[in-house]
Structure formats: C-alpha cells, structure tokens
Amino acid sequence: MxxxxxxxxxxxxxxxxxxxxxxxxxxxxxxxxxxxxxxxxxxxxxxxxxxxxxxxxxxxxxxxxxxxxxxxxxxxxxxxxxxxxxxxxxxxxxxxxxxxxxxxxALAFSDGAPDPGLVPDKALARAFRRALLSPAFRNGADDGDARGTRALREALADYLASGRGVVADPGRLLIARGSQMALYLAARATLAPGAAVAVEEPGYPLAWAAFRAAGVEPRGVPVDAGGLSVVALEAALDADPRIGAVCVTPHHQYPTTVTMGAARRLQLLDLAQRRGLVVIEDDYDHDYRFEGRPVLPLAVRAPDDLALIYVGSLSKLLSPGIRLGYALAPEPLLSRMAEARAAIDRQGDAPLEAALAEMIRDGDLGRHARKARRIYRARRDLLAGALAERLGERVVFDLPAGGLALWMRSAQGGADLWAMRAGQAGLALLPGARFMLGAPAPQAFRLGYAALDAAQIVRAVEILAQSCPQG
Missing domain, CATH: 1.10.10.10 (Winged helix-like DNA-binding domain superfamily/Winged helix DNA-binding domain)
Structure with missing residues (x-):
C-alpha cells in the first residue's frame, strides 16, 4: 500500500x-x-x-x-x-x-503569457496611491460587494463599450481574481453538478479544470480552420442531453489562434438560441489585435433572450502576476455568480481594483496597450521569420492577426519526441497533446512568444532547429 x-x-x-x-x-x-x-x-x-x-x-x-x-x-x-x-x-x-x-x-515558449517586464510600474504605483487616498476607498464604499468595486465596474463598462462595442451595465459586471475564477463561477451559476459543457478541442485545459472543479464535465467539440465546428456541436448536443452550455474563444481560438468568421458566429448564436444553450465567451486577449479591422465579440450580436456570459482578463494586458478578470452576465446568472464568489472570496482585492479603475480612467491602460501591441507585433514577426528561415518546410503555421502565441504544426510528425529533445537542450515546449481531452493529439506546438526578447526568440528557434527529429 x-x-x-x-x-x-x-x-x-x-x-x-x-x-x-x-x-x-x-x-x-x-x-x-x-x-x-x-x-x-x-x-x-x-x-x-x-x-x-x-x-x-x-x-x-x-x-x-x-x-x-x-x-x-x-x-x-x-x-x-x-x-x-x-x-x-x-x-x-x-x-x-x-x-x-x-x-x-531554461527558455520556455509559454501558453501566451505577456512579458511582466513591460508592466507600467510607475503608472500603476501612481494609481495605487491615488486609489488608496481617495475618499471612496477610505470610507469603504465597496466593502462586502462580491461583484467587486463599483469604481472598476464603472470604468470597465466604459472600456468595453468604447473598445469592443459591448454595452455593459456596471450592475451586471463581476470582478474576479483572473478569468479562470470567472469561468468557474460561470459554471457554478449555470449548470448543476453532473451536467456537461461543450468545449473546444484542442482547447484550454485550465478552463476544463475550472469546470471540473465546479462539478461539470467538459465535452470536446472539434475545432477546424474556422474555429469551433457548429455542425459538430449540434451533433454533440444530440448525443449528450446533459450539455447545457458551450465555452468558446472566438476572437483568437485557444490554442490554434484562428478567428471565428461572421457567418459561423451567427450560426453558433442561432444554435444556442434554438437549443437553449448558455454561451460562455472567453475573450482572453481581445486587446492584442495587430492587423485588420477589430472583430467584435459575440456579446455584441447576441439576442436579448440568449444567456451569454462574457469573460475577459486584465492579466493578459498587464502581467500574469496581476490576477484580475471579469464577467458580464444577465440577471439572475450574475447574482448566482456573486453568491458563489462571496463564499470563497468575499470582496476580492479592493486596492488593486481601485488602482486599475484609475488607470483606465486616466488613459494609462490604453497607452500601455498601444505600446505593448507594437512590441509584441515585432516579436511575432521576428519569430515567424526565424521559423521560416531555420525550419523551412518542416513546419507549417499561419501568421495570426493578433494574440500572443503562434500555432506551429510539424509537417513530419513526432511532436512529443521533438518536445523531449528540445527540453533536454533547455527549451520548454507545449505540444498539441497538452490541449486535448481525448481525441488524437495534433502534431503541433503553441509557441507563446510575448515574454521572450529578441535574443531569446532567436536562441529558442535555434534549439528548435537543432532538436527537430527529422533535422
């Protein structure tokens, strides 16, 4: 034993x-x-x-x-x-x-984490000071509100309306310690223990973990070049009546980075409305769009009678160490999410929330986002160029229009062996098997490049080339 x-x-x-x-x-x-x-x-x-x-x-x-x-x-x-x-x-x-x-x-291609070295620390410090000295904070105006501080919910409502076209009543916004907590609360509020939620496959394992922690079982639905397959989703609904919700990442599908087109978005919303599905939209990196016109969230086009929970994160915009996410949901779903949140984290991180409200209002967050986009776009282009030069036809990838990662497919297979050899040479990789629930693993890697500087990107690609099984 x-x-x-x-x-x-x-x-x-x-x-x-x-x-x-x-x-x-x-x-x-x-x-x-x-x-x-x-x-x-x-x-x-x-x-x-x-x-x-x-x-x-x-x-x-x-x-x-x-x-x-x-x-x-x-x-x-x-x-x-x-x-x-x-x-x-x-x-x-x-x-x-x-x-x-x-x-x-060791070097590491992350899952798409931002560079903590780019955090606007001086602006954040000023915002903390202003927030802590403000009468509203010192009087404890938001104490005990499980939805989060009123100041941040109001600032976020303006931020979402101006940058994404999402009409957000501050009363229907909930602040959480990262988007993963928001996903957990969404599952708790919408599905009974033992129910199932349709998820993208390949997809986001931490979302699956959050759903399982809420007593809900994830059911994989295939992803193709256009994102989540709506045809496959309807077949999954017919096969498993326990599925009561679907979780999607339409802006930049995690991990493949593809953007769901307008026609498929409308098909998904129509199916959800016909079948009574709750839609959980995880818009985890909307601020990182480098090219083309902005693609508006599903939440913008969702019918009024459709239950859609819109989840986002400020951690991707600042640093993984700053755990702050949010959810926009209709009543009574938001009330149930707030009740569940109050049981595990009564009022969150009020100083951080107040400081970020200051940064949004003063424009500091927007200025940081514009600077970060320039830097990350340059790193994306450097990585793509280095891969093409050093690996050539051994790999296939599409240059993503945004996001902080690249989905690289091996033209000759052997992803697990490649990951092992790269690890032995000092480079940590995330192969396709990490993003699968049970279906055969794609021979691919998610290369999160944002936290690597130019020299590290060049060195990482060199290790990739040297450790390629068919090299």
Whole structure:
C-alpha cells in the first residue's frame, strides 16, 4: 500500500481549492520532496486523504499536466515529469563543490503569457496611491460587494463599450481574481453538478479544470480552420442531453489562434438560441489585435433572450502576476455568480481594483496597450521569420492577426519526441497533446512568444532547429 501524500495546502487567498492543491504539489517538487519520476496517488486515493471531491484532485492533476509538472502513463498512473528543467527542481542535498551553484534558466515558449517586464510600474504605483487616498476607498464604499468595486465596474463598462462595442451595465459586471475564477463561477451559476459543457478541442485545459472543479464535465467539440465546428456541436448536443452550455474563444481560438468568421458566429448564436444553450465567451486577449479591422465579440450580436456570459482578463494586458478578470452576465446568472464568489472570496482585492479603475480612467491602460501591441507585433514577426528561415518546410503555421502565441504544426510528425529533445537542450515546449481531452493529439506546438526578447526568440528557434527529429 502506498504511503499517504501529506500536502501543505494554503487556502489563504480564498481561490479555487484545485489551484491550492496544484500549488502544494509544485512546492513539493521544487523543494525536492517529490523527485522526477515519483508516482503520485490516484485521484480517488488523494481525494480521500484530503477530504475533497475526486473532481477537485483531477482538476489539479490536469492543470499540472498542462504546465508540464506531471505526466500520465496509461494504466500506470500519474508521475512527476522526468524532463523538468533543472531550474524547476531542487538541487542535490550535498552538491559537489566543483560544480557551479548557479544554473542558467531554461527558455520556455509559454501558453501566451505577456512579458511582466513591460508592466507600467510607475503608472500603476501612481494609481495605487491615488486609489488608496481617495475618499471612496477610505470610507469603504465597496466593502462586502462580491461583484467587486463599483469604481472598476464603472470604468470597465466604459472600456468595453468604447473598445469592443459591448454595452455593459456596471450592475451586471463581476470582478474576479483572473478569468479562470470567472469561468468557474460561470459554471457554478449555470449548470448543476453532473451536467456537461461543450468545449473546444484542442482547447484550454485550465478552463476544463475550472469546470471540473465546479462539478461539470467538459465535452470536446472539434475545432477546424474556422474555429469551433457548429455542425459538430449540434451533433454533440444530440448525443449528450446533459450539455447545457458551450465555452468558446472566438476572437483568437485557444490554442490554434484562428478567428471565428461572421457567418459561423451567427450560426453558433442561432444554435444556442434554438437549443437553449448558455454561451460562455472567453475573450482572453481581445486587446492584442495587430492587423485588420477589430472583430467584435459575440456579446455584441447576441439576442436579448440568449444567456451569454462574457469573460475577459486584465492579466493578459498587464502581467500574469496581476490576477484580475471579469464577467458580464444577465440577471439572475450574475447574482448566482456573486453568491458563489462571496463564499470563497468575499470582496476580492479592493486596492488593486481601485488602482486599475484609475488607470483606465486616466488613459494609462490604453497607452500601455498601444505600446505593448507594437512590441509584441515585432516579436511575432521576428519569430515567424526565424521559423521560416531555420525550419523551412518542416513546419507549417499561419501568421495570426493578433494574440500572443503562434500555432506551429510539424509537417513530419513526432511532436512529443521533438518536445523531449528540445527540453533536454533547455527549451520548454507545449505540444498539441497538452490541449486535448481525448481525441488524437495534433502534431503541433503553441509557441507563446510575448515574454521572450529578441535574443531569446532567436536562441529558442535555434534549439528548435537543432532538436527537430527529422533535422
């Protein structure tokens, strides 16, 4: 019998329990308690040890597999990944004195995270100061409102109306600690435990984890060159009557980056209205459109009688460390989301919310977005040029009109082997298998380039070229 896995779970921030479990496991990996190759308890066994639902543990494992901390072996179990970069694991207890104590950090193509070095820290500091000294904040005008501070909801309503054409009543906006919390709350508010939600495949594993934590099972629907297949979605509805919602990323589909066209958007809205589906639109990177006319969200064209929850994030615009997302939803869905949010995080991060309201009103956030778009577009073009030059016909990709990542397909297969070789050479990759629920994995990679500078992009492509299995 396996010994129990005692975890030090920190629930201080009030976030979803599966994230706290995932963080506890990563801490044990980085400090060397869990070594590469170590086998973890099954989800049922660990759930019993922790006194939580099995879906909660499964969601934590799913997230850690997507991030590369864990790997699953069919019929054997879940293990700490063997090929973790050295910077992710603790050094040996008794190092040889002749070895250098400092190791060069590994390069990584992320899932599309922004560059934290571009955070407008001076503007943010000024906004914090103004917010903390404001009479509204000092008088506690927003204390206890689970929807978030009134100031930020009003500023966001103006921001969405001017930049995206979304008419947003501040009373129907809810602020969350990142878009993932907003997705979790949306599932809690719209679907009963045991229900199912249709999701894109390939798609966003952290959204699936949030849905599972809410007791809802994700059901994959294929994605093609036009985004989510509406024909396949209708077939899925016929096959599984438990599906009560669909979650889509129409602006830049995650992970393939394709934009859903106008005709398919109308087909999706029509199907949702006919079949009584709740639509959850995750517009995670709308601010990053480099070329062409802006594509307005589904929320702009949705019929008044359609239940659509519009989810967005300010973390993508600023930094992954600034956890702030939002949701726009009709009543009574928003009220149910606020009730669920109050149970785990009564009023959020009021100082941060007040500061970001100041940045939106003063135009600092808009100026930062314009600067970031110029930098990220240059990095996208550099990556695309380097890939074409060094890998040529061995890879296929479409230059995305926006977003912070590129979907690169291997013309000769072998994505998993390629990822392993690149990892051994110091470059972490996210192969297509990370984004699948169960269908065969595409021979592709999501290359999040935004957090890499020019020299790092060139070096990363060099490692890609050298580690290509058919190279």
């Amino acid at each position: 396996r010994a129990p896995l005692a975890l030090d779970i920190d629930r201080a921030d009030g976030g979803p329990l599966f994230l706290a479990i995932a963080e506890a496991i990563t801490r044990d990996i980085t400090r060397g308690r869990l070594r590469p190759g170590a086998r973890l308890p099954g989800t049922r066994a660990l759930a019993r040890e922790l006194g939580v639902h099995r879906n909660t543990v499964d969601a934590a494992y799913q997230e850690l597999r997507m991030q590369g901390w864990l790997q699953a072996a069919p019929a054997r179990g879940t293990f700490v990944a063997e090929d973790l970069p050295q910077t992710m694991t603790a050094p040996p207890a008794a190092p040889v004195l002749a070895e250098p104590a400092v190791r060069r950090p």
